Amino acid sequence: CKxxxxxGPNLNLLxxxxxxxxxxxxxxxVVEDLTRxxxxxxxxxxxxxxxxxxxxxxxxxxxxxxxxxxxxxxxxFTHTSVALxxxxxxxxxxxxxxxxxxxxxxxSFRHHSYLSDKATGVICxxxxxxxxxALRAVASKLKNET
Ligand code: DQA
Numbered sequence: 001c002k003x004x005x006x007x008g009p010n011l012n013l014l015x016x017x018x019x020x021x022x023x024x025x026x027x028x029x030v031v032e033d034l035t036r037x038x039x040x041x042x043x044x045x046x047x048x049x050x051x052x053x054x055x056x057x058x059x060x061x062x063x064x065x066x067x068x069x070x071x072x073x074x075x076x077f078t079h080t081s082v083a084l085x086x087x088x089x090x091x092x093x094x095x096x097x098x099x100x101x102x103x104x105x106x107x108s109f110r111h112h113s114y115l116s117d118k119a120t121g122v123i124c125x126x127x128x129x130x131x132x133x134a135l136r137a138v139a140s141k142l143k144n145e146t
Contacts (some may be wrong), residue, residue: 104124
């Protein structure tokens with residue numbers, strides 16, 4: 001089975017960016033750990049981080065019929081992007097939404113997500129471990145389906 005991991009804007013700065021909020025792991029560390037974990041579940045993990053909304057949307061379009069599950073941290077696009085929501089709904093691929101920080105404990109503009117009501121589940125506030133929880137959840141969902 002195929003899983004697509006998507007990370008939105010500024011997550012390329014992980015490890016350097018506000019470490020008191022986002023921790024010290026870099027995105028490369030996160031992706032390396034997840035790729036290894038995916039292998040143990042016999043899942044094929046593809047990853048894209050982009051600061052551009054259209055690149056994320058194009059990647060979602062390309063995933064149509066190819067990818068079984070999406071794990072997405074839309075970063076700031078969470079709170080702004082109807083287009084990402086429409087893309088995810090358009091390809092009809094189930095997805096988990098992940099946030100490293102507890103967005104509900106932060107500024108009020110972070111409390112609303114354009115994706116959460118359509119996500120299978122939302123994980124936030126567990127640091128970068130949230131990605132691992134999401135991948136484990138994907139593995140058990142896909143296992144129950146087959
Ligand atoms: C984030 C939370 C968003 O509000 C913020 O814009 C991000 C990262 C998180 O992972 O905690 O860039 O999605």
